[in-house]
Amino acid sequence: MVNSGAIVITSLIKNKNNMADRFDYVLNQYRKIAGNEYIGFNNATFLSERATADRNYALSYFMKENKCFPKETESLTDALDFYFQLCSVEVTCESLAVMASTLANGGVCPTTNETCIASNPCRDVLSLMYSCGMYDASGQFSFNVGLPAKSGVSGVMIVVVPNVMGICLFSPPLDKLGNSCRGVSFCKVNFSEKSRKWLQEAS
Missing domain, CATH: 3.40.710.10 (DD-peptidase/beta-lactamase superfamily)
Incomplete structure (x- = not known):
């Protein structure tokens, strides 16, 4: 479970849709898994992730060279922005406990x-x-x-x-x-x- 794999996985999620629809889709899935407990977004974390992303860009260009991304991925900047957004999802201990319990309960x-x-x-x-x-x-x-x-x-x-x-x-x-x-x-x-x-x- 490392950055390179997470970046490629995010590029596969509803990759024919626009960024807003993709983000809403993931948040809605998280809310279902969390039993409608709090799931939010922390913009400060997003801006920090984007401002300190040199290693993630380096990994992404290396993976692009090796054709790891789906053909729908036109812009690495957009792909990484979506990844940074998902890294900035905000939860509570209660919502994470329900998510863990969903995994324990076979989904x-x-x-x-x-x-x-x-x-x-x-x-x-x-x-x-x-x-x-x-x-x-x-x-x-x-x-x-x-x-x-x-x-x-x-x-x-x-x-x-x-x-x-x-x-x-x-x-x-x-x-x-x-x-x-x-x-x-x-x-x-x-x-x-x-x-x-x-x-x-x-x-």
Whole structure:
């Protein structure tokens, strides 16, 4: 789960539509997954992302040279602007907890009972979260905690216990790998032993 993959994925989303329709589509999908909890947009974050995007532009031109983008991608600036917009989506701990719970519930939102993610894509998302959701600490986290998780540089984490629950943790101090120090510690203390039992029951 790194920038280059995220940039290409965003270029595939409704790429024949205009930017406004594409953004609305993603936000509406997020709101369904979050059970209509708060999903917003932080313009200050968007402007900051766009102003410090040299590495993302470098990655994008490298991928363009290697023909990684769909043929509909005419402008890398537009493709990256859409990516920066999605990086600037604003959530609360409550909305993220429901989103994690939807993943834990096989793609069915527990508060609305609506199927938001088909079962196979939901399984694939959890597999990716398990293998690479915690940046360079993913392998160690998978071994020590044994649950799908995703962290962000804001200090937020979601953790999914399949068929049991999804939780959101928020504590901004980060370790050297960009993960929440207290979030990782919480998971080690509370989930390391239990996760093996939960995963056996879920399989």
